[in-house]
Structure formats: C-alpha cells, structure tokens
Amino acid sequence: MNVKDTIVSNWRVLLLLVFVAFALFALFVPGGVFAEQSTADEQAANESVQADDGGLTNLVYGLGLDGGxxxxxPVVGVTAENVELTDSADPGTLESDVAAELDVEATDVRVERADDGSYTAEVFVKNVSTDDLAGALDSADSAADHGEVRDGVTQxxxxxxxxxxxxxxxxxxxxxxxxxxxxxxxxxxxxxxxxxxxxxxxxxxxxxxxxRGVVTVVAYYPENGTQVNETVLERDDFESIGFASYDEQRDQHYVSVTLTDEAASEYQSKMNEYGFTGEGVGQCQIHDRQAGEFDFDHEGDRWCLVTEVDGEPVDAHSMGGDLARGMQDGTFENDPSFRMIVPSQEDAYSLSVNLRAGSLPAxxxxxxxxxxSITPALADDYKIYSLFIGLLSVLTVSGVVYLRYTNARVAAPMILTALSEVVILLGFVALIRMPLDLSHIAGFIAVVGTGVDDLVIIADEVMDEGDVSSRRVFESRFRKAFWVIGAAAATTIIAMSPLAVLSLGDLQGFAIVTILGVLVGVLVTRPAYGDILEHLLTDR
Structure with missing residues (x-):
C-alpha cells in the first residue's frame, strides 16, 4: 500500500491527530494560535493573564478557579407601555410632569419612543409602585393615555x-x-x-x-436677597476629562476637565451674569472639608460652585481669580479648561470614573x-481539586474499561481517544480565551463519561456478534453502532441547547462544554476510534 492509499484509508485517524496537535499548540505555545494577528493591547493582556496563572498554559480561569x-x-424601575402624548407635549415635558407628580428627581424618569411609534415611561425609584406611575400619568397634562404599567424596565x-x-x-x-x-x-x-x-x-x-454617577456642577449664588441654585454643568458639557490628581503645592485633589465650545460659552456667560467673576470671587466658605459638612443655612451672600454626585454635594468652592479674569475678558471660551476640586483622593477618583464612564440610567x-465572592487562595485549592478529580475520573474509567474487555488492544485506544477529546476541548477553550470555571470542569468530566460510553457501544457492537475479521462485517456493525451514538448525541444537544442559549449562570458553561464535547466526539474522535479498532481487529 502506497502513501496515498495509507492516507486515504486512515484519514479519520490523521484528522484526529491534526486536531490534537492544533489543540496542544493553542494550549502551550506562548501567545496562542493567533498571536501575530492580535493587537499590542491584547498581547499585553494575554501575557498578564499567563503570568498570573503561572505561564504553563494559555488557559484563562474564571472566578471559581482564579478568585474574584x-x-x-435586577434594575430598579417600573414601566408604562404605549404612552400617548398630547399634541403640545414632548418626552421632556412628560418627564418633568411625571417627576413633579411623584416628587422624584427628573433624572429618575425616562420617556422614550418605541418602535411602534408610541412611548414608554420609566421611573427608576425603588418605592414607586405601578399604581403610583399609573396615577402620575393619569394626572399629567402632557399624557393623553397609557397602556399596561408593569414592574421592571425596558430592554x-x-x-x-x-x-x-x-x-x-x-x-x-x-x-x-x-x-x-x-x-x-x-x-x-x-x-x-x-x-x-x-x-x-x-x-x-x-x-x-x-x-448612579450623575455628576453636576451647581451654581449657588444670591438673587434678590435669597440664595438660589442652578445647574450650570452636566456630563455632556465636558469634552475631555482627566484622571484623579493631586497638587502638593496647593494641597488640592482635583480632576482636570475641558468643556465643549458650546458649553464653555454658556458657562462663561452665566458666571459673569451671576456675579461669580466679580464680587463673588473667593466668596464661598460653606464647606468644612475637615468635618465634611456643608453650611447652606448661613448669613450673608455666597457664590459657590457645588459639585454634586447623585444629588449629594461633594465639594463647594469659589471662583478663582485667574479663572474669573479669563471669563471677564472673554478668553476662557478659547481654552475652557479648569480643575474640579474635591476634598480627597478617593473623591477625585470617584469623580473621574463617574465623569469618564457616564451615569447609570437606573x-x-x-x-x-x-x-x-471567592479568594484567590481558595480558588487555587479548587484548581488542585479539579485536577485531582479529573485524573481520578480518567483512572477510574480506564480501570473499568480494562476489566470489561481484558484486552489492551481494545481498552488502550478507547482511553486515549477519550482523553484526546478533552485535549481538543481544552485547546479550543484556550483558543477563544473562554474563562474556565467549575461548571466547565464538570462539563469536561461529563464529556469523558459520555465519550467512553459511546466508545463502549462501538466496541460491543462490533465484537459481541462473533468473528469480526472481515472488513465488510466490521463496517456494517460499526455503522449500526454509529447510528445509535449519533441519535444519542442529537438528543443530548437538543436537551442542552436551551441551557447553552439562556443566561442561566453556571448551567450555561456546563451545557456549552457538554455540547462541544459531543460534537467533537461524533465528528472526530468516534470515527477515528472506529478506524483504529478496524485496523486492530480485521484482516486488512
């Protein structure tokens, strides 16, 4: 038999070897299979993960095996469907009306247009019930009608x-x-x-x-003998946001920001109009930074820029002289950058994160x-236990198989073929960088068990009906066995598919690994084992 005939007659075994070699490459070669195509950031992340995991493989571990x-x-909220607005109303008007009716902040109400042309109204306050929202919509002048009001929020x-x-x-x-x-x-x-x-x-x-991370800058200033508040800056007004920083010379924790051109012009105009750049320079003194307290019940006029996060003040400071002069002569809007000062490094860090990431809608x-939550030390123990259980399952299955056949020519290829499935799956997991967790380990153990079951079916079918030296007889019996394991594989995939598709936590990981194992078995390892068994048992 020449080389071509050898390849053609053993192509299933060669395919299995190719899959195993590819899996080993993906598992152990630093950088993985697609290292050259990955970006520099991805390579740095991969190297970091490998360093954390000891650098032995390219496997990535999830929380159960790495700690975290x-x-x-769920998201807090109630939703009204099919809301109809009056002719003169718009979503913003309805948001204001509902917020006023429920006595909540405007940021806690959201009105959006649905695909069918109607509107949905959502309220993100925990103590607001469906009846409360329904009553608010009935009382709001800007709402003509509404449909069902339910718990939960929209997609x-x-x-x-x-x-x-x-x-x-x-x-x-x-x-x-x-x-x-x-x-x-x-x-x-x-x-x-x-x-x-x-x-x-x-x-x-x-x-x-x-x-929630709703960051605003509120102007606190005197008007007609009373102190008033007006929001002068919101997150959308910032063009760029820096990181938490500290000025040792001035003993200031701050975040550097730059306004958009439109916001800069409007902000400059308001600061000049409200007196912040004139008599209000340096006139705040309502914030005791050491005590962390704000004195809004004071005597005398105050001009303060109050930084609020989720409606709570975190800092209040006056307009600086240099910044005020830039606003007075109109040059500020040409370079609208300044510092948002806060009391501590923690506040600066939180402010920077909230500004850069944006606020949670709910x-x-x-x-x-x-x-x-699991500590890294306990996760390392789980890694050891998982490895131990995996080896124990392989040794147990190997022993049972050998006792069943007492024939190394049948049992040894069966065990090696089953193990090759695990190697191929591990290589695939390393290739796609899927974080391994305890649920996946359970799936691998299930794959070993179901894989050996199918191989036992093949061996029993071709050996239990007498002499199998004829290749034609072997192939006939093998096809009959393969139909059985193919039907079983289809049943398993159908049963596991809902668990793999639905987001059901750990069950999803178990189902995905099990389905992948069944597919690898039916398409690669079972046919290869059939070729190996045919070579060992028939006269070829």
Missing part, C-alpha cells in the same frame, strides 16, 4: 445599564471585568470582576455599582440580587 467577585441584581434601559457599568469597571482599572445580562422572569445585570491581586473587594465593587436592586 460576581454581583447580579433599552438594560442595554444602556450594561454599557455604563462596563465603562465604569474599565475606567476603574478592573482588568478582566465582564458585564452581561442574565435573562429570566426577572432579568438581572451580572458583573464579574476577577481578582488580580490589587483590584477592589466585594464591598468596593458594590459601592461602585451603587453610585440603579440596581441589591436586595433582590446575589453576590458570589
């Missing part, structure tokens, strides 16, 4: 929440963090942050997610959520 925190919680709001949280954890420097939506009766936002040794703990992550309801 996962918080899942658009959940998508915006996922995007905003993703920006927050990235701006906070939480490498490897992931944000997703878990479907179900009550959809939840799932935030996972792995522990890399210097990242925030569970409480700090919860605090980051608790803050808060999360942590009382209805779940928190999973």
């Amino acid at each position: 925190t996962r918080i899942s919680a 658009s709001t959940r998508d915006d929440t996922v995007q905003a949280i993703d920006s927050k954890i990235n701006e906070a420097g939480l490498s490897g963090g992931d944000v997703s939506e878990r479907s179900g009766t009550t959809p939840q936002i799932v935030v996972e942050v792995p522990d890399r040794g210097d990242d925030m703990n569970e409480q700090e992550l919860r605090e980051l997610l608790t803050e 808060p999360l309801d942590f009382e209805k959520g779940e928190v999973f």
Whole structure:
C-alpha cells in the first residue's frame, strides 16, 4: 500500500491527530494560535493573564478557579407601555410632569419612543409602585393615555445599564471585568470582576455599582436677597476629562476637565451674569472639608460652585481669580479648561470614573440580587481539586474499561481517544480565551463519561456478534453502532441547547462544554476510534 492509499484509508485517524496537535499548540505555545494577528493591547493582556496563572498554559480561569467577585441584581424601575402624548407635549415635558407628580428627581424618569411609534415611561425609584406611575400619568397634562404599567424596565434601559457599568469597571482599572445580562422572569445585570491581586473587594465593587454617577456642577449664588441654585454643568458639557490628581503645592485633589465650545460659552456667560467673576470671587466658605459638612443655612451672600454626585454635594468652592479674569475678558471660551476640586483622593477618583464612564440610567436592586465572592487562595485549592478529580475520573474509567474487555488492544485506544477529546476541548477553550470555571470542569468530566460510553457501544457492537475479521462485517456493525451514538448525541444537544442559549449562570458553561464535547466526539474522535479498532481487529 502506497502513501496515498495509507492516507486515504486512515484519514479519520490523521484528522484526529491534526486536531490534537492544533489543540496542544493553542494550549502551550506562548501567545496562542493567533498571536501575530492580535493587537499590542491584547498581547499585553494575554501575557498578564499567563503570568498570573503561572505561564504553563494559555488557559484563562474564571472566578471559581482564579478568585474574584460576581454581583447580579435586577434594575430598579417600573414601566408604562404605549404612552400617548398630547399634541403640545414632548418626552421632556412628560418627564418633568411625571417627576413633579411623584416628587422624584427628573433624572429618575425616562420617556422614550418605541418602535411602534408610541412611548414608554420609566421611573427608576425603588418605592414607586405601578399604581403610583399609573396615577402620575393619569394626572399629567402632557399624557393623553397609557397602556399596561408593569414592574421592571425596558430592554433599552438594560442595554444602556450594561454599557455604563462596563465603562465604569474599565475606567476603574478592573482588568478582566465582564458585564452581561442574565435573562429570566426577572432579568438581572451580572458583573464579574476577577481578582488580580490589587483590584477592589466585594464591598468596593458594590459601592461602585451603587453610585448612579450623575455628576453636576451647581451654581449657588444670591438673587434678590435669597440664595438660589442652578445647574450650570452636566456630563455632556465636558469634552475631555482627566484622571484623579493631586497638587502638593496647593494641597488640592482635583480632576482636570475641558468643556465643549458650546458649553464653555454658556458657562462663561452665566458666571459673569451671576456675579461669580466679580464680587463673588473667593466668596464661598460653606464647606468644612475637615468635618465634611456643608453650611447652606448661613448669613450673608455666597457664590459657590457645588459639585454634586447623585444629588449629594461633594465639594463647594469659589471662583478663582485667574479663572474669573479669563471669563471677564472673554478668553476662557478659547481654552475652557479648569480643575474640579474635591476634598480627597478617593473623591477625585470617584469623580473621574463617574465623569469618564457616564451615569447609570437606573440603579440596581441589591436586595433582590446575589453576590458570589471567592479568594484567590481558595480558588487555587479548587484548581488542585479539579485536577485531582479529573485524573481520578480518567483512572477510574480506564480501570473499568480494562476489566470489561481484558484486552489492551481494545481498552488502550478507547482511553486515549477519550482523553484526546478533552485535549481538543481544552485547546479550543484556550483558543477563544473562554474563562474556565467549575461548571466547565464538570462539563469536561461529563464529556469523558459520555465519550467512553459511546466508545463502549462501538466496541460491543462490533465484537459481541462473533468473528469480526472481515472488513465488510466490521463496517456494517460499526455503522449500526454509529447510528445509535449519533441519535444519542442529537438528543443530548437538543436537551442542552436551551441551557447553552439562556443566561442561566453556571448551567450555561456546563451545557456549552457538554455540547462541544459531543460534537467533537461524533465528528472526530468516534470515527477515528472506529478506524483504529478496524485496523486492530480485521484482516486488512
């Protein structure tokens, strides 16, 4: 038999060897298969992960095997569907009317146009019920009618929440963090942050997610003998935002910002009109930074620029002389950059993150959520236990198979073929950088068990009916066995598909690995084992 005939008759075995070689390459070669095509940032991230994991493989570990925190919680809110506006109203007017009726902040109300042309009205306050929103819409002059009022928020709001949280954890420097939506009766936002040794703990992550991050600058100034407040800057007014910084000479914690051209012109005009650039220069003195207290009940006139986060003041300071002169002569709008001063480095850090990431459209309801946290030390123990359980399952299956056949020519290829499935799956996982977790380990163990089951079916079918030295007889029996395992594989895939598609936490990872294992088995390893068995048992 020449080389060509050898390749043609053993192509299934050669295909298995190619898959195994490719998997080993993806597992152990530094940088992975597509290292040359990856960007510099991706390569740096990969090198960081490999360094954290010991550099032995290209596998990436999830929270259960690497440590970290996962918080899942639904979005707070109630929603009215099919809201109709009056002829003279617009979404902004309805938002203001509903906020006034419910006595909530305007930022807690959202009115959006739906695909069918109607509007949805959402309120993101925990103690507002569906009846409250329905009553507010009935009383609002800008609402003509509305449909069903239900608990929960729209898909658009959940998508915006996922995007905003993703920006927050990235701006906070939480490498490897992931944000997703878990479907179900009550959809939840799932935030996972792995522990890399210097990242925030569970409480700090919860605090980051608790803050809506609505940053405003409020002008506090006298008018007609009374002190008034007016919001003069919002996040959309900033063109660029710096990081948390500290000026040792002035003992100031601050964030450098630059306004857009339109906002700069309007801000300059208001500061001149309200007196901040004249008699108001240096006239604030309402904030005791050491005590962290604000004195809004004072005697005398005050001109203060109050920085608020989620409606709470974090700092109040007066207009500086240099900045005031630039606004008076009109040069400020040509270079609209200044410092937003805050009391501490923590406040500066929080302000920078909130400004750069943007605000959450709605808060999360942590009382209805779940928190999973694991330390790196415990995660390392889980790695060891997972490896031990995996080896134990292989040894146990090997022993049972050998006792079943007492024939090394049948048992040895069976075990090696089953192990090759695991190697191929690990290579695929390393290739796509899927974080391995405990649920995936359970899937690998299930793959070993189901794989050996199918191989036993093949061996029994071709050996239990007498002499199998004829190649034609072997192939006939093998086809019959393959139909059985093919039907079983189809049943498994159909049963696991809902778990793989739906966001059901750890069950999803188990289902994905199981389905991949079944596909690799039916398409690659089972046919290859059939060729090996045919070579060993028939007269070729």
